[in-house]
Structures are given as structure tokens and as C-alpha cells.
Amino acid sequence: MSALKSLLLAELRILMRDRMALFLTLLFPLVFILVFGFLMGDIGDVSRSTMGVFISTDLDREELEAAVAAAGTMEIVPFGSLAEIKEAVAAREIDFGLVWDGKQLDVFYDAARVQENFAFQQVATGITTDFNLRRQGVEAALSVDVIDIGATSSANWFSLVLPGILAFSVLSAGLSAISGHVTAMKERKILDRLIVTPMRPVLLLVAVAGVRLGIVFVSTLITLFVGILLFGLRYEISWLRYTVFIVCGTAGAMGLGTTIALLVRRPSSASNIAHALSMLMLFLAGIYFPVEFMPGFLRALSVAMPLTHMANALRYAVGVVEMSEAEFWAISASFLGIALVLFPVLARYVIRPLRH
Amino acid sequence: MTGILRIALAHVATAIRERVTLFWFLIFPAFVLVLLALIFGNLGEEGEISFELGLINRDTVSAGPIDFAEIVEETFRSLAEPGEGSAEPLFTLHQPNDDTDVEAFLDSELTALRRGRRAAVVVIQAGFGNAVFGSYGQASSDSAKLSVYMTTSNVASQMATEIIEQVLAGVDREILTRGGRYDAAQAIEPETVWLGTTGEETPYVDFVLPGIILMGFFVNGLFGVPGAILFNRDRKVLRRYWVTPLSVPRFLAGFSIGHLALCGLQFVLLYLLGRYALGASVSFASPSAFLLLLLAAVTFLAFGFLIASLARTTQGGMAAANILNMPMMFLSGLFFPIAGLPFFLRLIVYANPLSYLAQGLRASLGIETSVFTPTQILGVPLAWIALSVVIASIRLRWDVER
Numbered sequence: 001m002s003a004l005k006s007l008l009l010a011e012l013r014i015l016m017r018d019r020m021a022l023f024l025t026l027l028f029p030l031v032f033i034l035v036f037g038f039l040m041g042d043i044g045d046v047s048r049s050t051m052g053v054f055i056s057t058d059l060d061r062e063e064l065e066a067a068v069a070a071a072g073t074m075e076i077v078p079f080g081s082l083a084e085i086k087e088a089v090a091a092r093e094i095d096f097g098l099v100w101d102g103k104q105l106d107v108f109y110d111a112a113r114v115q116e117n118f119a120f121q122q123v124a125t126g127i128t129t130d131f132n133l134r135r136q137g138v139e140a141a142l143s144v145d146v147i148d149i150g151a152t153s154s155a156n157w158f159s160l161v162l163p164g165i166l167a168f169s170v171l172s173a174g175l176s177a178i179s180g181h182v183t184a185m186k187e188r189k190i191l192d193r194l195i196v197t198p199m200r201p202v203l204l205l206v207a208v209a210g211v212r213l214g215i216v217f218v219s220t221l222i223t224l225f226v227g228i229l230l231f232g233l234r235y236e237i238s239w240l241r242y243t244v245f246i247v248c249g250t251a252g253a254m255g256l257g258t259t260i261a262l263l264v265r266r267p268s269s270a271s272n273i274a275h276a277l278s279m280l281m282l283f284l285a286g287i288y289f290p291v292e293f294m295p296g297f298l299r300a301l302s303v304a305m306p307l308t309h310m311a312n313a314l315r316y317a318v319g320v321v322e323m324s325e326a327e328f329w330a331i332s333a334s335f336l337g338i339a340l341v342l343f344p345v346l347a348r349y350v351i352r353p354l355r356h
Numbered sequence: 357m358t359g360i361l362r363i364a365l366a367h368v369a370t371a372i373r374e375r376v377t378l379f380w381f382l383i384f385p386a387f388v389l390v391l392l393a394l395i396f397g398n399l400g401e402e403g404e405i406s407f408e409l410g411l412i413n414r415d416t417v418s419a420g421p422i423d424f425a426e427i428v429e430e431t432f433r434s435l436a437e438p439g440e441g442s443a444e445p446l447f448t449l450h451q452p453n454d455d456t457d458v459e460a461f462l463d464s465e466l467t468a469l470r471r472g473r474r475a476a477v478v479v480i481q482a483g484f485g486n487a488v489f490g491s492y493g494q495a496s497s498d499s500a501k502l503s504v505y506m507t508t509s510n511v512a513s514q515m516a517t518e519i520i521e522q523v524l525a526g527v528d529r530e531i532l533t534r535g536g537r538y539d540a541a542q543a544i545e546p547e548t549v550w551l552g553t554t555g556e557e558t559p560y561v562d563f564v565l566p567g568i569i570l571m572g573f574f575v576n577g578l579f580g581v582p583g584a585i586l587f588n589r590d591r592k593v594l595r596r597y598w599v600t601p602l603s604v605p606r607f608l609a610g611f612s613i614g615h616l617a618l619c620g621l622q623f624v625l626l627y628l629l630g631r632y633a634l635g636a637s638v639s640f641a642s643p644s645a646f647l648l649l650l651l652a653a654v655t656f657l658a659f660g661f662l663i664a665s666l667a668r669t670t671q672g673g674m675a676a677a678n679i680l681n682m683p684m685m686f687l688s689g690l691f692f693p694i695a696g697l698p699f700f701l702r703l704i705v706y707a708n709p710l711s712y713l714a715q716g717l718r719a720s721l722g723i724e725t726s727v728f729t730p731t732q733i734l735g736v737p738l739a740w741i742a743l744s745v746v747i748a749s750i751r752l753r754w755d756v757e758r
Contacts, residue, residue: 038697114557142428
């Protein structure tokens with residue numbers, strides 16, 4: 001027990017001195033959410049967009065104005081000429097512009113806003129449909145009632161991105177914690193010295209894992225609270241599920257990281273492989289883009305990514321998506337299982353001197 | 357001259373031999389390019405996007421001569437059939453069987469929606485056909501007979517709902533037309549006008565390819581330059597150079613030529629990928645595009661030296677590069693729109709040389725109209741080069757402290 005205590009204290013000191021590791025674990029997720037929070041907070045939401053309108057005739061003016069007014073909460077800016085509206089779109093003072101001359105309804109878009117134009121076009125199509133009905137004096141025969149049944153009705157896409165980023169930081173820290181650290185110990189020949197003591201190899205892994213686990217937990221909490229305070233995100237966090245998953249997820253990722261440690265010799269290679277793997281998964285796991293936007297084969301690949309399941313489990317733990325209890329516990333148990341199986345098996349192969 | 361070229365060659369050879377460098381230098385930018393092109397290149401197009409949709413018809417008794425509920429149901433069924441060339445259908449429908457308890461099925465579909473396994477659930481309510489037939493185009497406030505369940509927190513659900521609303525608007529016009537209340541021939545079709553140099557919508561891959569090339573240059577300079585300089589210094593490799601007749605300026609010249617050669621190689625490979633695998637049509641064959649690419653490569657080379665001069669160790673240099681990487685890359689408009697950012701983040705955008713290089717390069721390629729003036733596009737990166745050179749010449753140590 002005292003050996004474990006000593007190892008834990010030593011690991012804690014090492015981590016506190018390793019500014020790079022501390023930064024990557026504690027502050028990296030914060031940088032992520034600060035940048036992406038503002039960039040992605042409005043993704044898919046056109047209610048904050050601005051549409052310019054220029055109507056050069058009184059013909060059907062009221063109908064068009066009514067259709068525009070009924071389109072939603074976006075800002076409408078009236079313009080006095082076609083040239084002004086074109087200039088405003090080109091200068092990005094408005095997002096798109098609508099021009100009606102009594103015969104033709106033109107919609108002006110900035111050709112370079114390739115990621116946003118789809119949403120603007122949807123709005124313009126809705127306005128045109130409504131305008132056509134109003135022009136002919138009829139109301140829609142079908143009335144569509146859209147009902148939001150989301151777990152948090154005020155949530156936007158970023159409220160799902162944040163737990164995804166937390167899952168990414170758990171995976172990333174877990175993957176590089178043991179692989180990078182143990183290979184660094186090998187390279188500095190610290191491991192050679194430890195091996196000749198009565199220390200059991202698995203105890204060293206437990207000490208490394210324990211300290212990193214604590215740091216990851218603190219890091220996710222800081223990130224979560226900054227997200228809540230800065231971006232007004234609302235979560236209904238189940239602390240039991242949250243804690244269980246952070247522990248199981250980090251341990252599982254560390255187990256996977258142990259495999260990397262087994263395969264490489266240099267600590268920089270281990271960290272780089274861990275970083276590269278987690279970055280590839282970041283793009284494929286539906287963290288930034290919904291999986292539904294991806295082609296079929298990438299959707300299938302996404303299911304095979306551990307990060308996909310980690311993100312879903314954390315989203316469930318903070319109450320933004322629903323999941324069956326069985327599924328949540330199965331995901332948590334799977335990651336814990338990976339740790340329990342890989343740690344003891346790999347400890348004897350990883351915790352040994354560098355091959356000369 | 358031979359010494360300079362040998363240093364350049366050694367830099368290129370080392371970068372290519374290092375598998376990890378190769379990953380960040382080529383594989384990662386290529387992966388991001390392919391992924392973004394696959395996701396955003398055909399966003400919203402049929403055959404490229406697919407939603408899991410629950411559809412429940414509670415209106416099984418038709419009162420009039422036309423079964424309106426069946427029309428709605430059939431419309432969604434047709435959208436769930438594979439497109440041309442076995443393209444993925446827009447919707448994958450989940451409907452109850454004849455012997456299924458409809459209420460229990462609805463419950464399970466709503467649960468699936470909450471759990472992210474459905475993008476939306478459409479319910480044709482009981483009495484839908486009667487209501488449509490009775491009013492025939494005179495919908496009252498209480499005639500909401502079609503319900504679309506969705507979740508606002510899921511972008512896919514939002515998009516699916518918008519598409520469903522358009523589908524239902526089409527059905528609505530069809531019903532009104534059949535009832536003689538709506539004349540489709542009188543309908544106004546909106547004319548889409550693309551404002552830009554070509555007068556056409558910019559293909560996504562054309563938009564993103566210059567951004568990915570700049571990202572590659574940026575990552576190459578940010579990580580590759582301080583990585584190579586600091587690693588070689590800390591491992592005392594540079595010390596071995598200094599006992600030869602090679603001077604620091606000649607080493608610098610060789611290293612810079614090697615770095616520019618790597619950027620050139622990176623450009624060629626990414627361009628070929630974009631052009632031949634992803635169908636990019638953008639042409640970089642203009643003096644202004646070449647000048648901006650060269651400016652970008654030199655800017656990030658200088659930036660790399662700036663980081664190397666500010667860091668004491670390789671680890672510190674990599675930490676600094678990591679701190680700067682994400683904010684600089686994403687707060688530049690390379691991938692995401694930056695129009696709605698708060699003031700303090702816009703300061704980063706305005707100080708970021710990538711913002712100017714991205715807009716300048718895209719403007720020179722005729723992809724977008726730059727909001728920056730040519731003076732700003734050239735001036736800000738040049739100012740960064742000057743600042744980096746001054747600081748690096750003062751602070752950069754070429755050997756480990758004894």
C-alpha cells in the first residue's frame with residue numbers, strides 16, 4: 001500500500017512539473033469550447049440571420065410582406081434599390097436578399113457562403129410557398145404542428161458539442177496518459193530503476209492512471225462549468241452517471257493507450273499516435289457534424305469509433321440526449337472491461353526496460 | 357551553395373521519413389479535405405443525406421372520394437425508395453405493421469427520436485382526411501392534423517424537419533390544385549442569383565481546397581519548424597553543424613528552401629487529390645495565387661521561427677504551437693463562417709495572418725470577394741514576417757546552454 005502511495009505522490013509531482021501534459025489535459029478542452037462555442041453556437045439556426053428585402057412595386061406587396069413576416073424571427077432589413085441589396089449581400093452586411101418587382105422574385109446569395117446558403121435557401125423556399133398561397137387567396141390545406149420533444153428544449157447544437165468535446169478530452173488524455181508517460185519513463189531510464197525494486201508493474205500503471213484520472217475529472221468539470229457560465233448552456237447532470245462514465249471512459253482509453261505504449265519506443269511517437277488517432281475519431285464520431293450528414297460508409301465507420309459511444313454516453317449523463325439505462329451502463333462497463341483486461345495483461349509487457 | 361542545398365535536402369528527407377510528420381503534413385490535411393467535401397459538398401442533396409423517419413398514419417378511415425392520408429403516406433414512401441444508381445433514399449421509414457399497437461409504436465418511435473435514432477416522427481392524426489376534405493383549403497387554427505415530432509438540439513432533426521415541411525408544402529399544393537383552389541401555373545418560382553465573380557454557386561470543394569492547403573502550410577510551419585529546430589538543438593545535432601564551415605545564415609537558407617520545397621510538395625499532392633479525386637475545378641495558375649501561396653509559406657516559416665525563439669525546450673515549443681493551433685486555424689474563416697463572433701474573438705481574427713491569407717487566396721482564385729483590402733492582405737502577413745524575423749534574430753539560440 002505504501003508503494004502505491006509513494007508512486008501516486010511521485011506521479012502527481014511529475015504531472016505538476018509537466019506543463020505540456022497539464023496544458024493539454026486541463027486547458028486544451030477549454031480552448032476548444034471557447035473557439036467552437038462562438039463558432040458553432042448558431043449552427044443550423046437561421047433565426048439570427050439577416051434578410052434584406054427590396055419590393056419595387058405595390059403589386060402583391062402586402063402578401064409578400066406578410067409571408068416574410070411569417071417566416072420566423074430573423075432580422076428583416078428593407079432596402080431602397082436592387083444595387084444596395086446586392087452590395088449588402090456582397091459585403092456580408094446581410095445574409096441574403098429578396099427582390100420582388102411584380103413579376104419576378106429574385107433571391108440573392110453570396111456564392112462563397114457555401115456552408116450557410118443551404119439554410120438560407122430553405123427559408124427563401126418557405127417564404128415563396130407562403131407568398132404563392134397568399135397571392136391566390138388560399139390558405140394551406142394541411143396544417144403542420146411541429147413539436148419539440150428534446151430533452152432540453154432550449155438546447156442548440158453546441159449543447160451537444162460540449163459533452164462531445166469532453167468525451168474527446170477523456171479519450172485523448174486517456175490514450176496519451178500511459179502511452180506517452182510510460183515510454184518517456186523508458187526513454188529516461190526511470191523505468192529501468194523502478195523495475196529493479198520490488199514494485200509490481202501493475203502498481204505503476206495504477207498510479208499513473210489514478211493521477212491522470214483525477215486531472216481528467218477536474219478538467220472536464222472546469223470545461224463543463226465554463227460552458228454553462230459563458231454560453232448559458234443548460235444541463236441536467238446526473239453526477240452518478242457523469243462520475244461513473246468519466247472514470248470508466250478514462251480507464252478504458254488508458255487501456256487502449258497501453259496498447260500504443262506496447263507498440264512504440266519513443267514517447268513522442270506514442271503521444272503523436274494517440275493524438276493522431278483521437279483527431280481522426282474527432283471528425284468521424286459526430287462531435288462537430290451530425291452523423292446523419294455523412295455518407296453511408298462513414299456513418300457505418302462512425303459506429304465503430306469508441307469516441308462515438310463515449311460522446312453519446314456523456315451527452316446522456318448531462319441530460320441532453322436520452323439513452324436506455326442498459327445502454328449507458330453497457331458502454332461504461334465496456335470501457336471498464338477494456339481497462340481491467342488490458343492493464344494486467346499489458347503491464348508485464350509495457351513495464352519493462354527499454355530494449356537496447 | 358552545395359551546403360545550402362544539402363541542408364534543404366536533409367530537411368525534406370527527414371520530414372518524409374518521419375511517419376508522424378508525414379501524417380500531419382499530408383494524411384491529416386487530405387483526410388480533412390475528403391471528409392469536409394463528403395459532408396458539406398452535397399449537403400441537403402438527395403442521395404447524399406439520409407434520415408431515419410418514423411411515420412404513423414392514425415387516419416385509417418377515408419371519408420371522402422380521395423384518401424388524403426394515403427397521399428401523404430405515399431409521398432413519404434416514394435422518398436424512401438433508393439434513387440438512381442442505388443443512391444441512398446432521403447428517408448428510411450419506420451412504420452407500424454397492420455397488427456402493431458399504433459400508440460405503443462408511437463411511444464417507441466418518440467423514444468427513438470429522443471435517443472437520436474430517429475431524425476423526426478411524422479404522425480397523420482385521426483380525422484386528417486375529413487378535415488382536409490371538409491375545409492379544402494380553409495384551414496382553421498385547430499386543424500393541426502399533421503404532427504412532426506423533432507428535437508431542436510439535434511441539427512439533423514432540424515434539417516429533417518425543414519425537409520419534411522417542404523415535402524408537406526408540396527403535398528399541400530397538390531391537394532389544393534386537385535380541389536381547384538390553387539393554380540400551379542400562376543405560382544412564382546424564385547430565381548436564385550449567386551453574387552460572386554463567376555455568377556454561380558461556388559462548389560464546396562473549390563471553397564475548402566485553398567483553405568486546406570493553407571492549413572497544411574500553417575501546421576507545417578507551426579509544428580514542423582520549431583519541432584525541427586528545437587529537437588536538433590536539444591539533441592545537439594545543430595552543435596555538430598557549427599563545428600563544420602556551415603554558418604547560421606547558410607543553414608537558415610537551406611532550412612528555408614527545404615521548408616518551401618515541402619510546402620510545394622504538400623500543395624501539389626493536395627491539389628491533385630482535390631482536382632482528380634474530389635472534382636475541384638479551381639485553378640491556382642495565376643501570379644496572384646502563386647504570390648499568396650508563397651507569402652503564406654514564408655509567413656508560417658517565420659512564425660515557426662518565432663515560436664522556436666520563444667520556447668526554451670522542444671516540449672515548450674510544442675505546447676506553444678498547440679495553444680496557437682486551434683484558435684488560429686478556426687478563427688480565420690478557413691472552415692467556418694466568422695461573421696457573428698464577439699469582439700474579443702474578432703480581435704484574434706484581425707490579428708491572425710491566416711484570415712488575410714485565406715481571404716486573399718480565395719479572392720485571387722475568384723471564389724469570394726474579400727472584405728480586406730489588398731494592402732491588408734499583403735501587409736498583415738508581411739508585418740508578422742518582419743516581427744518574427746526581428747524577435748527570432750534576437751532571441752533564437754542555436755545551441756543548448758552549456
